[in-house]
Amino acid sequence: MLDVRKLRLLRDLADRGTIAAVAAAHNYTPSAVSQQLAALEREAGAALLARTGRGVTLTPAGAVLAAHAEEVFAALERATAALAATRTGLTGPLRIGAFPTAMRTLLPTALATLAREHPGLDLTVDELDPALVPARLRDGSLDVALVHDYDLVPIAPDPALETAPLLDETMYLAATRPLDLAACRDERWILAGPGTLCHTMTIRACEAEGFLPRARHHADDFVTVLTLVAAGQGVAVVPELALRPPSSPSAAAAAAPSSPSDPAPVGPSGPGAAPVAPAGVVLTPLRTRRRTRFAYRAGTGAHPSIAAFTAAVRAA
Structure with missing residues (x-):
């Protein structure tokens, strides 16, 4: 019988690439990780690792076992979720991750609802870039998260995770006068930080119009971005949620999707008021869209705490 804890180390080695990285993630020493993986090889009756200089790689047998590990972990998560469903009341920690605009517009109302309806839940939230969520x-340091990607910058599926759609947003060109994207070839730009999804999305949207944007400023906070646009410092691309007021409990009755599996549209084509530009900023809708999803470990979507969280966010 294969040991699940050792199997997790093998899976993490496939993800992280080095024994040192796996050791750091689990607060083990590299020697302890190596010993556990050697024990797993004995349990499997096959060589799972091959030495390559100072490092190791997975053998074909190791790669097969690591791939099947995801099915094992998902089954364990489903069993844990089913067991939790037999208990009365929701208790214990729920660790949530979210990107900044979701923190401002979606989570306050949802957290207030959860605290009122399920006081036994210990809710904690980390604000972080969606790129950091999968790890x-x-x-296990997060249970559920709100993540996003763009139709121009799709994120590859992760076999360890599952997602469910929440909403699709219109992206807007923000400037001090009416402009379309093609007319911004010679404008100065306010871009998100290099390496972020928003930065990559803006680059690709401009490339589709035949030019590369010339960056004057870099800012990741959309309130700052819009303030700089209003000050005549450049043009920028911003999402719908950046143009919404902060969430409040009175907004809990805002429109939700007719089916839990269908993303709710926002913006002029969807429910709710049209986005409001700050004074001095003109908005032009673009063809590109941002897609927000729930993300959680495979098999945990039916866990009562995660189901309660997703329901509260949809209501918000």
């Missing part, structure tokens, strides 16, 4: 879900 945090896999290592």
Whole structure:
């Protein structure tokens, strides 16, 4: 019988690439990780690792076992979720991750609802870039997260995770006068930080119009971005949620999707008021869209705490 804890180390080695990285993630020493993986090889009756200089790689047998590990972990998560469903009341920690605009517009009302309806839940929230979420879900330091990607910058599926759609947003060009994207070839731009999804999305949207944007400023906070636009410092691309007021409990009755599996549209084509530009800023809708999803470990979507969270956010 294969030991699940050792199997998790093998899976993490496939994800992280080095024994040192796996050791750091689990607060083990590299020697302890190596010993556990050697024990797993004995249990499997096959060589799972091959030495390559100072490092190791997975053998074909190791790669097969690591791939099947995801099915094992998902089954365990489903069993845990089913067991939790037999208990009365929701208790214990629920660790949530979210990106900044979701923190401002979606979570306050949802957290207030959860605290009122399920006082036994211990809610904690980390604000972080969606690119950091998969690793945090896999290592168990998050239980559920709000993530986003763009139709121009899709994120590859992760076999360790599952997602459910929440909403699709219109992206807007923000400037001090009416402009379309093609007319911004010679404008100065306010871009998100290099390496972020928003930065990559803006680059690709401009490339589709035949030019590269010339960056004057870099800012990741959309309130700052819009303030700089209003000050005549450049043009920028911003999402719908950046143009919404902060969430409040009175907004809990805002429109939700007709089916839990259908994303709710926002913006002029969806429910709710049209986005409001700050004074001095003109908004032009673009073709590109941002898609927000729930993300959680495979098999945990039916866990009562996660189901309660997703329901509260949809209501918000």
